[in-house]
Amino acid sequence: MLLKILHGKIILFVVCITGLSVLVIEVVATRILSPYFGNTIYTYSSIISVILTALSFGYYLGGRVSDACPYEKYFYGIIFLSGFFSFFIEYIIVWFLEPMSKNISFVYGPLVFSLGLFFLPSFFLGMLTPFAITLQNIKFPESGIGKISGEVFFWSTFGSIVGGLVTGFYLIPNFGVDAIIIGVSCLLAAIGFIGLFAYSIQTKYLYVLLFIFSLFAAFSMVQTKIFKQYGFLYEGEGIYEKILVYDKDYEGRPARFLRSELNSSSAMYLDSDDMLFEYSKYYSLYSLFNKNPKHILVLGGGAYSIPKKYLSEISDAMVDVIEFEPTLYSIAKKYFKLEDSLRLKNYIEDARKFLLTTDNTYDVIFNDVYLSLYSVPSHVITKEFFLLAKSKLNDGGIIIMNLIGDIYPGEKSLVVSGMATFDSVFENTYFFATDDPKKIEVQNIILLGINSNQKIDFQDVLIKENINETIKNLEKQLIRKEDIPINQALVFTDNFVPTEMYTATMLERSLH
Template structure:
């Protein structure tokens, strides 16, 4: 829920876990005290009912508050504050139930013993947590999405708390049913109604929220593909021309290895680069490693990706595919993160770059799209990445998609050449190339001048504080 607004980072995960554990601990404490003062099943079911309402309210607050909080709060402390607002009350109320259940069972079955009762309740609650976790990950999220799961859990809690209270009077029953129906309808309205009129597709993927919508880009009608908070792909509705400038940099392979036959794209997005590569002469195979299962079908349905026997899609983590693949490639293009809010750490390390290099043919080209700025004050994510990359690819080039002279956040293209041959971008055959990406490559080339790379850390699987470095850029 927080990932679309704060990224799927250690700060998000730590914030959610910490807040829920704190709320549960307080719930255990206050639930035990309340159970001693009012050992009444009506109070127990009332807490379940209230907890269900709190879960329902969580869904409303998510749609109303999170867009504002995501823009107003920092990447580091924002997830913690948002987690307190959203999750603290539901977790507190649900945490009160275990000690309350122990108290009620001990009164109803005093001969059983408090130890046995406690063990039995914690056994079932823990077993329920295990089943719920597995069911959510393997069944519910892929098929229903987070919004419907939350509403379903809230409704289940409300019904579970309300049914035992029906004996308290018919008037309460009918009033509550009217309230419940109204509340659920209002939640459904908020969840669905917040989508813009130009929304084409919305669904919770296995890893991210997926959104497809129509709009304009550079004054032209455009269809955008958004994963969580950031656009990861797009196509013009009036042409097949590539939309985002960084995607056009795949064409640099023509300078280094024009005889391209086999290519691997890590990260499909809207499949813009694979689609463009299939139009290039001589290409025999384009493989795509994309971990989100539905993206390939979405690209075919909404982004004009045609069936092609030369295109092979693998639903797998890109680094895992590199490890497993027996192929050697003329081009590997890594496009696995599209903003600073979503940086897969295992694609930033020296070990990853070494693995990629080992899968290149002679004169093969490895390219990676990264996002950052060229502010060289340490610590720096981009300059740590550059240092790491140069250690693996001594013959390497780095291009600032907007300009190497600005400090603003932009796409940075890393290019490693599996050859000792150096490229002079001032040569006339490059500068006079009809492809602007090729002819202007020298203008986008980043020079390092007097940069002291000893000030930056190399990133490894053992040490890669990417999210800390990312947070410093965003804050």
């Protein structure tokens, strides 16, 4: 009787572990796909829909199989298969994800890869819940199917809750995606193997399974290690993204890059203090309005290139930096020459939340929170956000914003709608193209909002003969409002901000 009860508890424990595994895979899935397709509604919707679809089919088939073959060896065999196919997630990541993602739509790519990566492991894990109910019902018919079903679903769901929390709060911050996937695969395969051994599958078949599993496990670990590119100064998982630091030449000069989501988000030259990316040079716009701003806010730290410039050029300025990725501050100090300063305050917080809660006001706000071409945080490009930012500007203060996109004259232009939204809040605005104002392909666009009536006189000798090339060429880079349909563009609001759809449309245009 004791052994019978123990077997019943083991089934519930196993169901808890498999439920945990489902959520570990689901949460990690976003970290797998987001570097290639962005943290967008398409990515999240695809992952959730594919995993739920796989589970639902698994529930259906698992119920049928458990009625036809209600034996523990099949139950544990399915667990072994779920672990085996989880290894294929790692293979697809290493060998296929990056090269194939370049040729697949930004909209449908997450769906295609979610099917290829996560469907089979989730399908087999879904089969286990009805199978466990059948096995428990055979062992404890006196308990009733209702009680048994409730217990199985309770422990499965409880495992999923633990899996979601453990992955978000512990696994991702401390381990890489590769280690998490391989760890879950090994755990599932080990449980399945032990169950098969306990329920007397023929020994020779067991050894074959162990041999195949060991080969896949060893090769997965080795290939992952081989595939990783050598030469990275830093490689690690942040709270929100994978982060790489590496050196390479840029325009014939030695440079250091910070990369996240497959984009070089920040960089610096190693042989001088010159700003590397063209858009970052527009930090100097402050000099046209206030040569000695006292309080500066930088939204988005990255490698802290912009804060470093403000600190070095303005001797008594206080600089607040808002960066939601905690690891970047220490990375900037170690690899990008950021020095400790009493004039620099670093806040680990969302940009909009900080603006909502702070009592500080600023002479300059530099907004560079857009992660990549694929990931535009929708809550920091709406009219409500710009109104909030404006309320934190002192009289005569300015806001400088970097936006990535194309100046497309038709509908569904992210940049043009961003300009229209910005223009609806700031009465005095200027827009600059870092490449060419006549170019309709993707480039960095600088939005300048002035909290006063002060205009820029592009004919002023202080501009035309300025030693700063960015200031000197402002008129050349100016996007004239009469040349773009701002008045016809959608103004983004918290209620309606279709950034993902506009980004997808922009990427489709760039392919034609």
